Amino acid sequence: MNELTVSSLRFSYGKEEVLKDLSFYVKKGCFYSILGPNGSGKTTVLRHIQKLLLPQSGKVMLGPEEIRQMKVRDLARKIATVPQETHVSVDFPVLDFVLSGRAPYLKRFENESSLDYKKAEEAMIATNTWQYSHKSVQELSGGELQRVVVARAMVQEPELLLLDEPVSHLDLRHQVLILDQVNSYCRSHNSTVISVLHDINLAIAYSDELILMKKGEIFVKGVPEDIITEENLREVYETECLIIENPLNGKPYVIPKISRRREEE
Numbered sequence: 679m680n681e682l683t684v685s686s687l688r689f690s691y692g693k694e695e696v697l698k699d700l701s702f703y704v705k706k707g708c709f710y711s712i713l714g715p716n717g718s719g720k721t722t723v724l725r726h727i728q729k730l731l732l733p734q735s736g737k738v739m740l741g742p743e744e745i746r747q748m749k750v751r752d753l754a755r756k757i758a759t760v761p762q763e764t765h766v767s768v769d770f771p772v773l774d775f776v777l778s779g780r781a782p783y784l785k786r787f788e789n790e791s792s793l794d795y796k797k798a799e800e801a802m803i804a805t806n807t808w809q810y811s812h813k814s815v816q817e818l819s820g821g822e823l824q825r826v827v828v829a830r831a832m833v834q835e836p837e838l839l840l841l842d843e844p845v846s847h848l849d850l851r852h853q854v855l856i857l858d859q860v861n862s863y864c865r866s867h868n869s870t871v872i873s874v875l876h877d878i879n880l881a882i883a884y885s886d887e888l889i890l891m892k893k894g895e896i897f898v899k900g901v902p903e904d905i906i907t908e909e910n911l912r913e914v915y916e917t918e919c920l921i922i923e924n925p926l927n928g929k930p931y932v933i934p935k936i937s938r939r940r941e942e943e
């Protein structure tokens with residue numbers, strides 16, 4: 679059975695149709711990246727999977743269950759999300775923020791156990807955030823906070839981890855560190871990852887399959903070697919690219935053809 683199946687999903691914000699009869703499935707234990715131009719509907723798809731939006735027509739199924747029928751607490755045990763931006767309005771120690779990822783597993787008024795603390799510590803070490811544990815969440819930089827939010831999602835131990843541009847605020851070292859950790863989490867827990875990424879080369883390097891979106895539709899889905907072609911990138915991004923073989927992993931590597939003309943003096 680597929681981990682997640684999206685069938686004939688349609689959605690409009692007001693008059694503008696943003697998702698147009700969109701269908702795809704993902705398999706358990708695999709890493710998927712959704713790619714596509716700004717405004718193509720990537721975040722809107724993730725919002726449907728989180729039940730933040732309900733389909734105007736079509737269905738989103740998690741295993742055998744339709745997501746619109748699932749209780750929020752059940753959904754929180756199965757799906758964790760790292761949103762594009764996180765705003766924390768209360769003064770919260772970072773460790774408590776990460777521990778809040780265990781909330782779906784606690785009974786009412788139950789405190790976290792030593793095992794919960796251990797899971798939080800492990801996730802924070804993995805995301806290089808343990809050193810901030812006693813700081814306030816509000817004192818973190820954008821990139822530090824983004825890593826802390828990934829740690830919280832990992833302690834939630836989801837079957838499905840949704841990431842919306844999870845490395846957009848991160849320096850090179852932490853981009854690799856976070857995607858390595860998410861990838862090893864996915865493999866060791868047999869969890870599924872769906873990540874929106876703008877960096878095509880990172881998406882190719884980490885993903886089993888890519889989902890390329892254009893104007894609210896799936897343009898193509900498949901393994902990078904099959905779908906990363908000059909024609910597909912021209913169609914989707916309206917950009918000319920050179921594709922070479924990445925000497926490190928044998929996968930495609932995309933180089934946009936940038937024309938730099940020196941301005942006349």
Ligand SMILES: Nc1ncnc2c1ncn2[C@@H]1O[C@H](COP(=O)(O)OP(=O)(O)OP(=O)(O)O)[C@@H](O)[C@H]1O
Pocket residue numbers: 691696714715716717718719720721722723
């Ligand atoms: N709350 C909203 N109200 C009205 N229109 C919206 C809303 N959220 C998104 N849209 C519109 O829906 C379309 C798809 O937005 P979405 O955020 O899903 O795109 P995206 O592919 O994730 O874009 P990006 O790469 O820029 O993050 C865009 O045209 C956007 O302007």
